[in-house]
Amino acid sequence: MSEQKLSRKKGHRTSLRRNLLKSLIINERIVTTLPKAKYLIPLAEKVFRLAQKGNLASRQRIESFLAGKGKAYKKLIEYWPAKLVGRKTGFVKYVKLGQRKGDSAEMAVVEVIGAESPEVLAQAKELKQKASRKAEEAKDA
Structure with missing residues (x-):
């Protein structure tokens, strides 16, 4: 399986992956561009699956993914397995938010399934309605 390049060199891509994973684990929700999401x-699915197993080999793999035993590692090992009990896949999802104002990049919210917020879902619904209204206005004009 080939890895997405994201217009970055290998070292930068590795750092980006670790930082995104750590932010998602600690904050339970992050806003990022759609390709990064x-x-x-x-x-993230792989890391959460490993955390659910909880054996020594899985913990070592997680440590290598996150580059150490910091806050993210501890939260992933202690907090998340109990919260995601009974779930085999589908730990993480993303919701499209529309375009960023400055450069029109597609934005998305990535969140762990047990941590959905009604505000984000309402914001996404509002943006979709706004886009459909604009499309209707463009047809009428």
Whole structure:
């Protein structure tokens, strides 16, 4: 399986992966660009699956993914397995938010399934309605 490049060299991509994973684990929700969100989902799924196993080999793999035993590692090992009990896949999802104002980049919220917030879902719904209204106005004009 080939890895997405994201217009970055290998070292920068590795740092980006670790930082995105750590932020997602600690904050339970992050706002990022859509390509980064799509890049993060399979990696996060793998890490959460390893955390659920909880054996020594899994913990060592997680440590290598996150580059150490910091806050993210501890939260992933202690907090998340109990919260995601009974779930085999689908630990992480993303919701499209629309375009960023400055450069029109597609934005998305990536969140762990047990940590959804109604505000983010309402914001996404509002943006979709706004886009459909603009499309209707463009048809009428």
